[in-house]
Amino acid sequence: MRQLIGLCLSASIVALWFTAAPCTASLDAGLVMTGGKVYTVVGDGWSSSPQEAIVIGLNGNILYVGTDAEAEKYKGGDALSVPLEGRAVLPGFTDTHCHPLEAMASQFSCQLFKEARADDFADELSRCAGEASKGTSWLLGAGHDINELLKDVAAGRMPVTVLDEKVSDRPAAMLEYQSHSAWLNSAALKEMGWESGGTPAGGVVQMSGGSPTGIVFENAVNMVFHKASGAIPADQTKEDLVEGLKPLSRAGITGIIDGRTYFSRQGNAEAWTSLKSEDRLPVRVVLTPWIHPEKEDDAQIAELKGYYSTGTGAEDLVRTLQVKIYSDGIIDQGTAALLSTYSAPAFSPDIIIVPAGTETSCEDGIDNDNNTLVDCLDPACSTSPSCGLNYFTKARLEKYIKALECDPGFDFHIHVIGDRACREALDAIQASNKCSGTKSPRHLLTHVWMVSDADVPRFGSLGVTADIQLQDEISELDEYNAAYQSLLATRSNNQASNNMFPVKRIADASGRVTLSSDYDVSPDPNPFIAIKRAVAEGQMTLEDAIEAHGREGAFAMRAEAVTGTLEVGKRGDIVVLDKDPFGVDTAQLDQIKALLTLLGGRQTHSQGGEFGSDVSIGTPLGSSSEGGMDGGAAGG
Ligand SMILES: [Zn+2]
Structure with a gap:
């Protein structure tokens, strides 16, 4: 059965993306999910009237939302049929302010951490300074807490000095974990023209006794990383x-x-x-x-x-x-x-x-x-x-x-x-x-x-x-x-x-x-x-x-015509949850997990286990797949 699904999915992917349909399903259905609590998020009071079933077409659009009985007619052919077994389905979530690229900036050689003063990073700075810089002539790192470094400044131990003791052969810049300040060595200050201080637009070069402390704030940070990151390979x-x-x-x-x-x-x-x-x-x-x-x-x-x-x-x-x-x-x-x-x-x-x-x-x-x-x-x-x-x-x-x-x-x-x-x-x-x-x-x-x-x-x-x-x-x-x-x-x-x-x-x-x-x-x-x-x-x-x-x-996002609710004709952006949010205590809400995430009907995440491991439509888009659902199974 598993293999049959895999074979058919390969064809479905072809149908989905190249409009040929060698594996045509009933009514062009690609995925029929029944027996769940499908929250449409349409209108007000939607939480009191969940639907039972949702059908996603081979074109990635929602074909049907409603009763199990009606959804039956979409089954058969090549449509993948998935029993939800009472699980909750919601429209895919939005995150209207996040930084996925900055989350993985691989050019950061030095891994700093919170709750530590400048000298606590001596070992890590020695280690990363011994490595070649990644794609830039700068040594970059991230993760410290500005409030700790400011304690050093108050105590007269200037962060620039600490960093210079470890890295003097090239400019070095460490990004604070909130990204609103950075810690520089003397070479970096020189590179930016701030060795005697400066007035970057929208930013601050912190001074003490007429000399930079090595800490810069706000737009000065962006100017530093703009300059330092210029050579990262695309x-x-x-x-x-x-x-x-x-x-x-x-x-x-x-x-x-x-x-x-x-x-x-x-x-x-x-x-x-x-x-x-x-x-x-x-x-x-x-x-x-x-x-x-x-x-x-x-x-x-x-x-x-x-x-x-x-x-x-x-x-x-x-x-x-x-x-x-x-x-x-x-x-x-x-x-x-x-x-x-x-x-x-x-x-x-x-x-x-x-x-x-x-x-x-x-x-x-x-x-x-x-x-x-x-x-x-x-x-x-x-x-x-x-x-x-x-x-x-x-x-x-x-x-x-x-x-x-x-x-x-x-x-x-x-x-x-x-x-x-x-x-x-x-x-x-x-x-x-x-x-x-x-x-x-x-x-x-x-x-x-x-x-x-x-x-x-x-x-x-x-x-x-x-x-x-x-x-x-x-x-x-x-x-x-x-x-x-x-x-x-x-x-x-x-x-x-x-x-x-x-x-x-x-x-x-x-x-x-x-x-x-x-x-x-x-x-x-x-x-x-x-x-x-x-x-x-x-x-x-x-x-x-x-x-x-x-x-x-x-x-x-100006995307309400295609996503945000579960309605026929919108894209199949959905999430299947392991627990019904309306059936758990408030204190347990943050324990709810996404078992399956679909974007336009294509699987972007599947958590393995008794439910997720056999659910798929479209390729996994190079995304997460816990429990053996990666790449090959559906990638064809
Ligand atoms: Zn932000």
Whole structure:
């Protein structure tokens, strides 16, 4: 039987992709799944009326959703018949902010870790410094925690010195695990022209006693890695992406928005299109060209327009519909933009790294000398500690939105963490927002940790999606809430309300909310981590939380015509779960596993065992297959 299925599948794959049909199934059915709980996620109240069966056609579209009795007529012929045995089926999940390529950056030779000071890395730095650099003249690494290195700075042991003692023959750069700071040696500072300090646009070179400490923040990090990563071979980038995508398929995710795509970095955007053309791409993706603070505006706007791509339409697996722009940084290191002054909770005020604003009366909100940075703030922010850092001033953000949202039609994917960053982004969108019809904007603010009460209703009224991560690694809520409360206490102007991650506040005010993982900043992209948390904290019902990780994400991706719900005619993007989320305690939600993930009817993940091992349609797309379902069985 197994062999028969295999033979027939080989033919089915031919039918699926080359339109010949040597193994024609009844009514063109490719996969008939019966006896389950098929949650369509159509309308409201869908959780109370699951269907029994779902049928996927050889063309990868959903042919039927309904009763077992009706599904019987699709059986026979070459259709693969799979009893669900009561298991739950949902639309494939979306992850509207994640970093699969950065998750597997193989050029990182040095593997650092959290909870360690600079000198604790001596052995690892000796080891990796003894290896040849990978595809670049730089030595690169990642994984440390900035808060630990800042303790070294406070103690007078400069991180640059520690790194120089191990690596002096070439530039070395270590990326912090949250990717908002980096640790450089002297050769790297020299390579960047920062050996005596510097003022990178949207970034900071930390100084102590007139010399760089070796730590750089925010856009300075991007400038370093942009330069250092330029020589990575394109094939290596592509294989990194293949590996980085596997955890997403294993988690039942079929649609993603790439958290940032460096079109100007070698092989970065091409990796996606290349995998698509090789039929190896296991997700549908919206790419997001990164907007560089250090580039001149008009030239960059022209460049960005050239990247816009709707592909062949909503069903195309790779489309470039959003641009990624950072408004601010992160709270820990004092670079999140807040409405009033604050000291970063994680370290003492005397190590504040953000320079206070110097100009407070720029007419157009842009510092024309620098054309970018921190300045033009409320005068109250021009003190130390400051109100945080901007990658782009509000006026400059508005300029980009106006230039790109109607023609060619980019949606903006804006990093905001502080309440000031949030307000400035909403202000800039409000000042733009002039397109209608199919170009009606679907801008998205991601992270959205702190929102002033006054700004909460603006998500709904402006049609802006709040994309929020509730993954444990990012939002260790107790820790951050404690830090946040102490932060609030230091603020002279307490305008923010008191919950971070304001899912419920925004949803209650008719705003759209998506849940995403920020993988690999959080190591596990399992959507049920955030779903559990949203439910356990009383921020969402289980039904709403599942919609926020799927149907709402499909909308944000402009893919709702083809995915996000289980309806006839949509693509077969589905996930089969080992447990029914509506049948387990909230505390158990994050234990739910994806047994099978299909993208357009093609298997991207199958967990082995009594259920998964015999289920397949289409090739495995080079993705995960636990339990013996890899490659050959169905690959024909
Ligand atoms: Zn991110």
